[in-house]
Amino acid sequence: MDKNRIRSMWFLCLGGVLCLSACSKESEPVEISEDQKEKVLVALVAADAVDGETDKIIKKCATCALRMDGKDEHAMQLEGYTLQFCSKRCRDICAKTPVDILLKTQ
Ligand SMILES: [Zn+2]
Structure with missing residues (x-):
């Protein structure tokens, strides 16, 4: 009897952990579709060059059009x-909208 109780509690715990990890994944950057990826990469290269260094760090705010x-x-x-x-x-x-923002910087 008690064993079953512990078991169900264990499953509840496990479910909670799984839910938490699934929820935290939502805050990851959105996926960019293949046909948009090329345009976004062109924008990223251009935005990277704006600060004078092509170090893959964009030091200007893309949302504010650099x-x-x-x-x-x-x-x-x-x-x-x-x-x-x-x-x-x-x-x-x-x-939330990386494609929209980056294509505006061009
Ligand atoms: Zn800004």
Whole structure:
């Protein structure tokens, strides 16, 4: 009797952990479709060159059309590039719609 109880509690725990890991995955950057990837990469290369260094770190805020300086604390990864944003808000906007944002920087 008690054994069954412990077992069901164990499964509840396991279910909770699985749910948590699934939920945390939602905050990862969105997937970019194959046909958009090429355009996004062109935009990333161009945005990377704006700060004078092609080091795969984009130091200007893409959401602000590369007009503002980005900060390391508001950075995100995309297609092997590090994008730095001027604020958390800009970072969140780009994390949700990276294609729209990056194609606007061109
Ligand atoms: Zn910004």
